[in-house]
Amino acid sequence: MTLDDLRVFVAVCRAGSLSAVARDLACTQSAVSQHVKRLERETGVSLLERHARGVVPTEAGRVLQTAASEGIAGLDQALRRLRDLVDGEDGVVRVATGATTVRHFMSEAVVAFRQQHPGVSLEFRTESSSRACFDALAGSDLDLAWITLGPPVRGIEQRPVVDLPWVLALRADDPLASRPYVEPAELRAVRLIRLPPHSTSAACLDAACADLGVRLAFDTSVADWDTALLLAELGLGRAIVPALPGHAVPGDDGPLRLVPVRALRPLSVGWAVRRWDALTPLARAFADTVVDSCRRNAPAL
The missing domain is CATH 3.40.190.10 (Periplasmic binding protein-like II)
Known part of the structure; x- marks a missing residue:
């Protein structure tokens, strides 16, 4: 069992694919497989389950993946500190x-x-x-x-x-743009631009609304906060987004307005x-x- 064996195994678990790791390492899929097989021979257990779409670690594989990831990360960081002492x-x-x-x-x-x-x-x-x-x-x-x-x-x-407070992003000519703030309950009937699906920020917004008994509705989703702001600026929807450093709140310049959403737990x-x-x-x-x-x-x- 070598450090390279463990590095390759962790990479395979993370990617879920032998071929993807082979491409990243500029080697053959067979070479990647040999690293895993050597670990399986030495541990005496199967570490990967093969499926049509790739591989996933077995229960034993997950144990080794966790331990190897922590050990490799600690070793890499120690080596970095040694290099910094030299450099x-x-x-x-x-x-x-x-x-x-x-x-x-x-x-x-x-x-x-x-x-x-x-x-x-x-x-x-x-x-x-x-x-x-x-x-x-x-x-x-x-x-x-x-x-x-x-x-x-x-x-x-x-x-x-x-901590980033939540704001409602909308165009300056929107009926809500002149408000000093809005309440979450007022947005129940508003179709909103959704933050990146399955992201931590979207989950935090949902949880903050749930604390207040509010459920929001969405008709558009985006990949990042900036895209939500751009769509709101173009008049293609409204978005609840975190107030970012450097953005005036409430906004008073240009076509975009940022109206505070009261009572929501910040991000x-x-x-x-x-x-x-x-x-x-x-x-x-x-x-x-x-x-x-x-x-x-x-x-x-």
Whole structure:
């Protein structure tokens, strides 16, 4: 059993496909299969179940996947810290983010960090959701992930940075645009643009509405917050979205208006890491710079 065997096995479990991992590693599917077979011979148990659409770990496979993921992540982070000790200020900080995260939450911090640490490389990996960010963080050499806070995830620490109040995005000529605020109950009969399906932010909005006994209706769905704002600006619907840093609330310029939605529990966003006390000094410095920037520019209703 080698470290490469375990890395390949974890990658196969995450991708659900031997061929996909073979493409990523630029090797043959047979070579990937040999890594898994070697682990199965040494453990004496079947680790994968093969189906028409790919593979999934068996119960034993899930046990090994969890342990291997945590061990590999810890080893990678230790190796990173050793390299940073050798390289000094010429290190790398690797961050997983959503599609629009850097622009809304990190643009000011990236500039400030680069001025303070000109020799450090920043690498951003775009993921489609907070869940994907968790998976990337657990199975790679990433330092940090920016996420919408949700339920606990094994092997991951979540740290809130800023709470985002909810606003109703609509065109300036909409009858509701001149209101100082709206109540969630007023939106029961309004057809809305839905936040990304199955996303943590959509689940948090549903839960916040359920707390108030309100059920919303939707006729359109989008892949990210920016698309919801764009459709609202074009007059193609209304959207309940989190108030983002840098957006005036209520909005008073241009065709878009942002009207506060009262009484809804805000959306918490922040950092996820494997272990805060194991972060490299450079990764911690970047995380702290983002925290300072977000809290300074946090939207207020």
